[in-house]
Amino acid sequence: MAKVIFYLLFFILLSFSFYLDANDNVVYGGAEKTQVNKSRRISGLWHDVNNSHFENGHLIVSQQGQQIFTAHYLEFKGAPFIEHGMGVRHLDTITVHVEVTQQIPGWTTKGIHTLTLSEDGQYLIGEYFSGGEKGPLKFKKAGK
Numbered sequence: 807m808a809k810v811i812f813y814l815l816f817f818i819l820l821s822f823s824f825y826l827d828a829n830d831n832v833v834y835g836g837a838e839k840t841q842v843n844k845s846r847r848i849s850g851l852w853h854d855v856n857n858s859h860f861e862n863g864h865l866i867v868s869q870q871g872q873q874i875f876t877a878h879y880l881e882f883k884g885a886p887f888i889e890h891g892m893g894v895r896h897l898d899t900i901t902v903h904v905e906v907t908q909q910i911p912g913w914t915t916k917g918i919h920t921l922t923l924s925e926d927g928q929y930l931i932g933e934y935f936s937g938g939e940k941g942p943l944k945f946k947k948a949g950k
């Protein structure tokens with residue numbers, strides 16, 4: 807249990823340090839920059855709302871330029887799971903290569919998450935791909 811808490815605190819602190827320097831005010835569309843209003847902001851805290859088997863799911867997203875950094879904690883049927891990742895943002899879609907640091911038995915340890923910001927800016931919706939499997943992901947924005 808202490809190991810879980812250590813990893814969770816480590817990733818929250820790491821992600822928070824990225825968040826302090828985060829700048830997603832500009833999204834690049836090809837060679838041209840366009841300003842993004844606050845409703846298009848991806849950096850911040852997101853809650854996992856995928857389905858009822860997932861509890862206490864939290865995703866921290868940090869953006870610097872086009873680069874994306876994530877830390878993700880969740881409990882699946884009561885078992886803790888922790889992963890972190892790096893990726894890129896293209897317009898309102900992020901693609902993140904994730905690595906699991908606390909695995910649920912039988913789950914893979916690496917994968918790719920592709921998430922797109924919803925029209926209203928309140929959800930990140932997409933899929934995970936890992937170990938030849940794929941499935942849905944859905945996160946709701948927490949706070950402002």
